[in-house]
Amino acid sequence: AQKVTQAQTEISVVEKEDVTLDCVYETRDTTYYLFWYKQPPSGELVFLIRRNSFDEQNEISGRYSWNFQKSTSSFNFTITASQVVDSAVYFCALKGGTASKLTFGTGTRLQVTL
Amino acid sequence: EAEVAQSPRYKITEKSQAVAFWCDPISGHATLYWYRQILGQGPELLVQFQDESVVDDSQLPKDRFSAERLKGVDSTLKIQPAELGDSAMYLCASSPKGQGGALEAFFGQGTRLTVV
Numbered sequence: 058a059q060k061v062t063q064a065q066t067e068i069s070v071v072e073k074e075d076v077t078l079d080c081v082y083e084t085r086d087t088t089y090y091l092f093w094y095k096q097p098p099s100g101e102l103v104f105l106i107r108r109n110s111f112d113e114q115n116e117i118s119g120r121y122s123w124n125f126q127k128s129t130s131s132f133n134f135t136i137t138a139s140q141v142v143d144s145a146v147y148f149c150a151l152k153g154g155t156a157s158k159l160t161f162g163t164g165t166r167l168q169v170t171l
Numbered sequence: 172e173a174e175v176a177q178s179p180r181y182k183i184t185e186k187s188q189a190v191a192f193w194c195d196p197i198s199g200h201a202t203l204y205w206y207r208q209i210l211g212q213g214p215e216l217l218v219q220f221q222d223e224s225v226v227d228d229s230q231l232p233k234d235r236f237s238a239e240r241l242k243g244v245d246s247t248l249k250i251q252p253a254e255l256g257d258s259a260m261y262l263c264a265s266s267p268k269g270q271g272g273a274l275e276a277f278f279g280q281g282t283r284l285t286v287v
Contacts, residue, residue, distance in 0.1 A: 063211075092275060100260060102214070102278035152191055158204070158227060159276060161213030 061151050063075045063162035066161055070139050078134040078165045080149030086110075088154030091125065091132045096146040096164070110134065110154075139169045173197045176280035177263050183285045187253035192282045196245070196265030203240055204276060205248050208260040217261075220246065221268070253286045260284075 061085040070076045082091065093105040106116065108125050116123050120137045136143055146166045150159040182228065186192045196203050201222050206214035218225040220243040225241040231238065235254070239245040248258055260283050264276035 093280075099280060100262075100283070101280040102262065102264075104275045104277060107275050150213075157220060158216040159214075161215070163211075163213050 059086075059151050059153055059160040061149050061160055061162035063149055063165050066163075067166040070167070072141060072169055072171050073138050075137050076136060076139050076167065076169075078136075078149075078167070080134065080145050080162060081131065082130050082149070082151045083130065083149060084153050088152035090152045091115045092117045092150040092152070092156075092159065093123065093132075093134050094148045094150060094161075096148060098145070102148065105134075111134065135165075139167075141169050143167060144169045175265055175277055177265055177279035177282055179282055179284075180280060181283050185285060186286055187252040188254055189249065190253050190284065191247055191249045192263075192284075194248070194259050194263030194279060196206070196263070197277055199267065200265035200268045201243070201268035202276075203246050204264040204266075205238055206262040206278075208262055208281070210259070214262055215272050217248070231235075238252075245250065250284075253284075255284045255286050258284055258286045 062081045089110045091108045094102040095105055096102050106123055113125050113127055114129045122135045124133045128142045146164045152159050178193050181184050199242045203220040207217050208214040217231045218238045218242045236250055238248045260281045262278050262281045264278040266274045266276045
């Protein structure tokens with residue numbers, strides 16, 4: 058069975074602070090894919106990044122960076138110099154190599170204030 | 172920019188009534204998903220189509236829910252009769268075929284259902 062755990066229910070930061078959202082996953086598949094999605098108040102899930110299980114290189118995209126560590130089954134997401142527009146619920150998701158459906162975590166609500 | 176279209180955005184219905192949601196995926200996307208998201212939780216898959224065929228409906232409450240994708244393009248999800256516990260956001264997503272499941276799903280804005 059696949060499982061994604063996002064232990065942080067809600068995080069509040071002041072604008073310009075850095076913030077890290079944690080994601081821990083469980084799967085028996087040797088090939089799998091990890092995703093992060095952002096859900097603003099409008100409700101749409103916005104795709105942010107995909108990583109496959111064979112690529113442990115960290116990735117940076119502007120103020121966003123992702124740290125994938127297979128040894129600890131974690132795929133953490135860091136926002137540098139947070140902005141009010143980053144306020145949203147962020148979901149980590151897992152897709153096993155033998156299954157096509159996405160298994161989502163429960164999400165982390167990020168609140169960025171001035 | 173191509174997007175997944177869903178309608179209606181909001182729906183209020185009385186318990187025991189029938190309700191239907193519509194989804195038009197991104198053009199050319201062979202895979203279509205319906206997810207349900209209860210407030211405060213992550214989305215959970217209800218049904219997945221590959222073209223017009225159902226490939227996973229293991230979590231679909233088949234006594235009251237039905238889904239179809241007759242021509243392998245747009246899709247309809249129906250609930251009859253609706254129950255109070257069906258109040259949730261219903262999200263449609265699509266992804267291109269291929270690459271063994273590696274490809275990300277693109278989501279629509281969802282239909283927020285309230286059953287009263």
